[in-house]
Amino acid sequence: MANNTYDAIVIGGGHNGLVCAAYLARAGRRVVVLERRERVGGAAVSEQVFPGFTYSVFSYVVSLLRPEIIRDLELPRHGLHVLPLESTLTPLANGDYLAQWNDHDQNRRELARHSLRDAEAYDEFGRLMHQMARAVKPFLGMAPPDPASLAPRDLAGLARVARHFRGLHRGQFHALHKLLTMSAADYLDEWFESEALKGTKSASGIIGTLLGPRSPGTAYVLLHHYMGELDGVFRAWGFAKGGNGSVSAAIAASARALGAEIRTEAPVARVLVENGRATGVALESGEEIRGTRIVSGLDPRRTFLDLVGACHVPGELVEAVRRFRFRGASAKVNLALGALPDFTCMPGRGPHLRGAISISPSVDYLERAYDEAKYGEFSRRPYMDVVIPSMIDPAMAPPGKHVMSIFAQYAPYRLNGGWTGARREAFGDAVIDTLSEYAPNLKSIILHRQVLTPADIERTVGLAEGNIFQGELSLQQMFSLRPAPAWAKYRTPVDGLFMCGSGTHPGGGVMGAPGRLAALTILGRASG
Amino acid sequence: MLKTTPFHARTAALCVSHAWRRWAGYVVASAYELSHEREYHAIRSAAALIDVSPLYKYLVTGADSARLLDRMVPRSVARAAIGQVLYTPWCDAAGKVLDDGTIARLGETEFRVTSAEPSLRWLEANATGLEVAIADASDATAALALQGPNARAILQELTDVDLASLKYFRLTAARLRRIPVTISRTGYTGDLGYEIWLDAGDALAVWDALVEAGTHYGITPAGMLALDVARIEAGLMLLDVDYVSARKALIESQTSTPYELDLGWTVDLGKEAFVGRDALAAEAERGAAWRFVGIEVDWDSLERLHAEAGLAPRVPSAPWRTSVPIYARSNQVGYATSGVWSPLLKKYIALAHVPTRWAAPGTPVDLEVTVEHQRKRAAARVVKKPFFDPERKHA
Numbered sequence: 001m002a003n004n005t006y007d008a009i010v011i012g013g014g015h016n017g018l019v020c021a022a023y024l025a026r027a028g029r030r031v032v033v034l035e036r037r038e039r040v041g042g043a044a045v046s047e048q049v050f051p052g053f054t055y056s057v058f059s060y061v062v063s064l065l066r067p068e069i070i071r072d073l074e075l076p077r078h079g080l081h082v083l084p085l086e087s088t089l090t091p092l093a094n095g096d097y098l099a100q101w102n103d104h105d106q107n108r109r110e111l112a113r114h115s116l117r118d119a120e121a122y123d124e125f126g127r128l129m130h131q132m133a134r135a136v137k138p139f140l141g142m143a144p145p146d147p148a149s150l151a152p153r154d155l156a157g158l159a160r161v162a163r164h165f166r167g168l169h170r171g172q173f174h175a176l177h178k179l180l181t182m183s184a185a186d187y188l189d190e191w192f193e194s195e196a197l198k199g200t201k202s203a204s205g206i207i208g209t210l211l212g213p214r215s216p217g218t219a220y221v222l223l224h225h226y227m228g229e230l231d232g233v234f235r236a237w238g239f240a241k242g243g244n245g246s247v248s249a250a251i252a253a254s255a256r257a258l259g260a261e262i263r264t265e266a267p268v269a270r271v272l273v274e275n276g277r278a279t280g281v282a283l284e285s286g287e288e289i290r291g292t293r294i295v296s297g298l299d300p301r302r303t304f305l306d307l308v309g310a311c312h313v314p315g316e317l318v319e320a321v322r323r324f325r326f327r328g329a330s331a332k333v334n335l336a337l338g339a340l341p342d343f344t345c346m347p348g349r350g351p352h353l354r355g356a357i358s359i360s361p362s363v364d365y366l367e368r369a370y371d372e373a374k375y376g377e378f379s380r381r382p383y384m385d386v387v388i389p390s391m392i393d394p395a396m397a398p399p400g401k402h403v404m405s406i407f408a409q410y411a412p413y414r415l416n417g418g419w420t421g422a423r424r425e426a427f428g429d430a431v432i433d434t435l436s437e438y439a440p441n442l443k444s445i446i447l448h449r450q451v452l453t454p455a456d457i458e459r460t461v462g463l464a465e466g467n468i469f470q471g472e473l474s475l476q477q478m479f480s481l482r483p484a485p486a487w488a489k490y491r492t493p494v495d496g497l498f499m500c501g502s503g504t505h506p507g508g509g510v511m512g513a514p515g516r517l518a519a520l521t522i523l524g525r526a527s528g
Numbered sequence: 529m530l531k532t533t534p535f536h537a538r539t540a541a542l543c544v545s546h547a548w549r550r551w552a553g554y555v556v557a558s559a560y561e562l563s564h565e566r567e568y569h570a571i572r573s574a575a576a577l578i579d580v581s582p583l584y585k586y587l588v589t590g591a592d593s594a595r596l597l598d599r600m601v602p603r604s605v606a607r608a609a610i611g612q613v614l615y616t617p618w619c620d621a622a623g624k625v626l627d628d629g630t631i632a633r634l635g636e637t638e639f640r641v642t643s644a645e646p647s648l649r650w651l652e653a654n655a656t657g658l659e660v661a662i663a664d665a666s667d668a669t670a671a672l673a674l675q676g677p678n679a680r681a682i683l684q685e686l687t688d689v690d691l692a693s694l695k696y697f698r699l700t701a702a703r704l705r706r707i708p709v710t711i712s713r714t715g716y717t718g719d720l721g722y723e724i725w726l727d728a729g730d731a732l733a734v735w736d737a738l739v740e741a742g743t744h745y746g747i748t749p750a751g752m753l754a755l756d757v758a759r760i761e762a763g764l765m766l767l768d769v770d771y772v773s774a775r776k777a778l779i780e781s782q783t784s785t786p787y788e789l790d791l792g793w794t795v796d797l798g799k800e801a802f803v804g805r806d807a808l809a810a811e812a813e814r815g816a817a818w819r820f821v822g823i824e825v826d827w828d829s830l831e832r833l834h835a836e837a838g839l840a841p842r843v844p845s846a847p848w849r850t851s852v853p854i855y856a857r858s859n860q861v862g863y864a865t866s867g868v869w870s871p872l873l874k875k876y877i878a879l880a881h882v883p884t885r886w887a888a889p890g891t892p893v894d895l896e897v898t899v900e901h902q903r904k905r906a907a908a909r910v911v912k913k914p915f916f917d918p919e920r921k922h923a
Contacts, residue, residue, distance in 0.1 A: 105530055105550060105552075105553040106529060106530070108553055108646075109530075109531060109553055116646070116648050116664055117648060117649050117652070119646065120646045120647075120648060120649040121649060123775070123776070124775060127775075127776065127778070130778070131778070
């Protein structure tokens with residue numbers, strides 16, 4: 001083997017690319033990761049955009065990071081420290097609030113303040129979702145079997161799926177059917193009556209997707225988010241000390257320790273394809289690197305259309321990739337604050353500022369926010385998920401000062417007239433204006449503001465259309481259909497070319513599962 | 529934060545141990561004094577005053593109120609007399625126990641239901657199409673248990689109602705001094721005792737009156753530890769400790785039927801319909817697979833195991849509530865869920881779940897005990913519940 005030939009070249013140093021490289025290196029493969037930017041992490045990066053203040057620029061919580069990855073790659077030893085994020089506060093227009101606390105008694109008492117029935121239903125709902133998440137979760141750990149294939153591995157995988165579903169009780173099966181077909185709002189209506197609770201719960205059904213809480217299919221996404229909670233004992237849910245960049249840093253440190261090479265500022269221009277086989281990559285600098293396996297952590301559109309080129313890919317896959325829905329729907333606003341925000345509904349410093357603050361007073365509120373996006377406008381009163389990382393990890397800001405991370409939706413990628421600097425700041429103003437209704441001192445404490453629209457996200461980290469999941473987590477592009485039928489198992493029609501990003505099963509979130517499963521596929525160890 | 533009961537101003541002042549625990553979202557005293565022992569002995573030899581306000585309480589009224597409850601619970605509610613109190617579990621459609629509590633018939637069409645877990649949704653779900661009103665009276669109603677041989681004498685000092693004629697599991701409206709209350713001849717101690725139900729606003733006045741009248745009779749505020757010792761002696765089970773509600777169970781094996789909990793006597797299969805009836809009828813036919821039994825540990829065996837380690841026998845003076853293996857012929861066959869050294873009976877007793885074939889009184893089994901960090905098996909045998917059943921309880 002020539003000196004400059006790698007066993008695997010991973011394109012893109014996002015968290016999945018790093019996970020994939022680490023697993024390959026762990027199996028003794030010679031691996032290089034090529035990252036365009038000056039830092040690894042992709043959308044999981046921490047940066048001092050404003051001196052002294054560290055932003056988790058894009059993704060900002062750890063929710064679904066797979067426990068087996070944490071164990072296998074020894075991430076705690078490489079610096080990962082997940083701090084608890086224990087509550088969700090939903091401020092309401094009338095000055096009241098709905099809080100969801102970690103403590104069962106405290107939570108029940110608070111819910112009962114809004115509805116005695118909801119307080120009771122909450123536990124039963126939680127139990128059912130726990131069971132449903134258990135029913136679906138095994139699929140997160142397996143390469144999705146192709147239901148149309150007769151290959152032994154697919155048949156074995158399908159048999160596992162069938163066996164698994166046969167183990168469900170009738171009631172559980174019916175609940176799963178509903179979750180797979182209903183909207184988040186309709187599903188929650190079957191359980192709860194409090195608008196604030198339904199609004200806040202339904203929000204997790206729309207995150208990152210250009211759909212409203214009343215759009216069918218969003219109920220499933222609720223479940224997707226419950227899977228993180230299944231590992232509650234393992235405590236994989238929370239806020240990474242140092243911001244989400246420290247998740248990437250820990251994975252990169254592990255990969256390096258296992259022997260992987262990581263090159264930053266090494267943008268790949270194209271994948272070299274010879275006789276239908278990927279043989280290496282060409283960097284924008286002109287440098288060519290040879291490898292036996294080429295693994296793309298990029299989304300399917302950029303992988304096939306930009307790096308490989310449509311001419312090397314079967315027409316139907318090109319079509320499928322073109323149709324793959326990205327439609328970035330969310331923006332990020334990062335703030336440096338001179339003091340703490342003061343929420344009218346719960347004044348002063350308190351435990352609520354160490355948790356999430358959700359601007360989701362009702363399903364109607366979210367649906368109206370979506371209505372605007374549906375017709376190409378940003379929401380003037382957006383849904384927001386706010387955290388104050390410096391309340392959880394004081395090192396994120398200078399003493400006494402704070403950073404605030406605001407996930408805001410909807411900010412559609414295809415904005416009427418396109419995203420301009422002025423439009424970006426107008427959306428930033430809408431976010432701040434809306435949040436100020438609940439925390440009136442906000443405007444007076446802002447030292448610095450960073451607004452990142454889907455267009456900015458696409459430009460900075462390369463995610464197509466700024467979709468945070470490398471493609472919507474909608475049912476028609478999940479499991480065996482992600483990213484395309486027959487190509488859902490990390491392989492591609494180009495020999496030697498693999499995919500390992502969130503655009504593959506089981507999808508997005510800082511989960512790492514696609515990167516791991518791609519590596520196991522390459523190593524011939526994937527189950528399913 | 530956690531709630532405090534209507535008696536908190538009094539109980540907090542008494543709680544020198546600072547030992548509080550949670551009960552249904554409230555803080556209640558584990559023991560007021562530094563040890564629960566004197567509080568326990570008050571239950572058996574004088575009178576103990578126990579704050580049981582955290583119980584969930586519902587008022588069910590309306591023309592169909594008896595029908596609703598009869599639909600929900602396996603016991604016959606229609607047959608209950610006005611002034612009668614029924615203890616009963618209730619089940620889901622598969623006959624698995626959801627909760628247990630009491631149903632007090634306050635009037636022809638008026639009932640008070642108590643439960644360990646919130647039950648508003650379940651009551652409402654079963655009330656479809658019925659003419660009933662269901663009100664959650666949990667926070668508005670305070671409750672005290674006055675338990676022990678002197679309970680009647682203390683209470684009689686405060687009311688004109690003739691308590692000697694108030695039979696076991698009956699209730700009466702009464703005035704304590706001038707405060708309207710309901711007095712039921714019920715309790716969770718297996719002793720002579722009463723429970724007093726009152727408006728939360730009258731809580732402190734009633735507490736003070738009882739303490740004043742009871743002082744000469746040795747009235748002693750008692751916490752949850754003392755109550756736990758007494759209820760184990762009385763063979764009374766506790767939700768979340770001795771069994772898991774079918775509403776919370778994650779797997780089938782965590783659920784129990786009334787038969788498996790030794791509550792077959794509450795199941796009236798003669799009733800035309802109630803939730804879980806078909807499943808329970810089938811189970812009655814084939815026999816329950818499990819039983820909830822009393823276990824008595826053999827002292828000689830316990831002494832020998834300790835002697836082997838060079839120690840005198842040690843027994844749990846505070847009740848435990850963990851799952852402890854029960855063995856028969858060297859295999860684990862079941863598990864105990866509550867146990868304590870009974871200071872009255874001078875026996876180490878436990879409540880346990882065992883398969884029916886090991887459930888007959890007298891059956892020899894082993895209970896796991898830990899002696900100086902080593903797990904051992906102490907000889908024990910299945911005994912009839914309750915362990916302690918004084919005449920005065922019903923007399």
